[in-house]
Amino acid sequence: MKTGLFLADTKARTLLEVESSNESSVRIYCCGPTVYRDAHVGNLRTFLLSDLIVRTLNFLGHSATLVQNITDVGHMSDDFEEDKMLAQSQLERRDPFTIAREYEEHFHTDLARLNISKAKRYPRASESIELMQALIEHLIELKSAYVGEDGSVYFSAQSFPTYGAISGNRLDDLKPGHRYEYTEDGAKRFHADWALWKAAGKRTEMIWPSPWGAGFPGWHIECSAMSMHFLGETVDLHVGGIDLRFPHHENERAQSNASIHNRELVSMWVHGEHLLFEGRKMSKSAGNVVLLNDLINKGLDPLALRLALMENRYRSQMDLTWSALEAANKTILRWRRNIAQWALAPRIEVDISDFKVFLANDLDTPKVILQLRALEKSEATDSQKYATFIAMDRVLALDLQRRTQEEELSTEARELLDARELARANKDFVMSDVLREKLQAIGIDVLDTPDGQSW
């Protein structure tokens, strides 16, 4: 069933219409976090992308089923001493699964703060080992994979005819390049083959028994196994960050398709571009990794990040800055204040078909926001403004109806405010300013308006 939503498909290199392969729901898989650290705002941009897709589909009258994995094992570089989970475990001197559960919890907290709606399921890699092993066995039977002399299982890249379709890479060009040193261990039959199952070697933690000996799964196989298990024989849409295009998604596609006799499992691949922060790619080495908590500690509403990200299209690289976040924060506060005012006008129905067109056209959230700004300034009635903003908040999810001021005040604050009002009435402005500072110290910003002070 067609949905009317067009998105940029990486493999087709053009816009394609999202279709649901069954009548009820669009099936979406989004590559989730590797829970060895907190997600930074760049990671969150990708998670916001899948939320925007889900919300837009709902907005257009369709339902969506989202599954997002939690990688808590097996995400290693080729040098498998460097498993991200175990490296962090050694660093923190704690059990790797304890760490994983903790960062997984943080991940859910961050999503909730950004109003990212919950996926239907968040399967963990560590709890899907049997699924992966079954898939690997199947791939061996089909001769797409083989057991190496080292006890690891490898996927045979050459056995998959359309390898490279997503990334544009060709197997011949993937020979050891100028950038990376290659240390062939001799177990792979072809340089571009990759591990589905890694023999434990010296590892003693996070390993499982298998038909090929104790070991642990490769990174790519978890997404193949989980997407097919939880979403079925067709995945309508696969979402992830642009850097996953290769090798992760290329390899995932090869594994999945090979297991179903080269039928195409995933109909569309959608990738979110990277986020820079203050002009540079976020990385630990550059020291410019920004977490959602960093925003909160600066007194910004986490939803300011949501707005700032939506001001750019998901597939353009964007440079996020503190000043952009502060601007977004101000905009949200102004909108909430205005909406509280507009809410007093009579309720009416409004036509929001233009906004549907913008969203359906490859999630043009920048244009949606632009139009809302124009409406805000326009001659339209308060009723129209209210109805339109509230309708669009179903997708924007900026909590635009949230009250801007707190109702409950401590007795101390109440006394200070009363005293200040009295001082102002007596034109004792020195005392008034002193009291304003005291109020500020307990977290209350006082504003003087023609109708008296407010906070």
Added chain:
RNA sequence: GGUCGGAUGGCCGAGAGGCGAGGCUCAGGACUGCAAAUCCUGCCACACGGGUUCAAAUCCCGUUCCGACCUCCA
């Protein structure tokens, strides 16, 4: 080296042959005891060199610069 994107005012960013998007900052003004907020006004840009055209930020050719990916990454 290969592949793909860019270059727009102080900053961020839409637009894709003819009407100078918008936001932020800044300056001036209104309002205000002062702040803050709000409102008004101002700031006339499209990397460079050619070309096509009545008309180019937009199309073509060339140049320079920047970024991404090329088996760590959202």
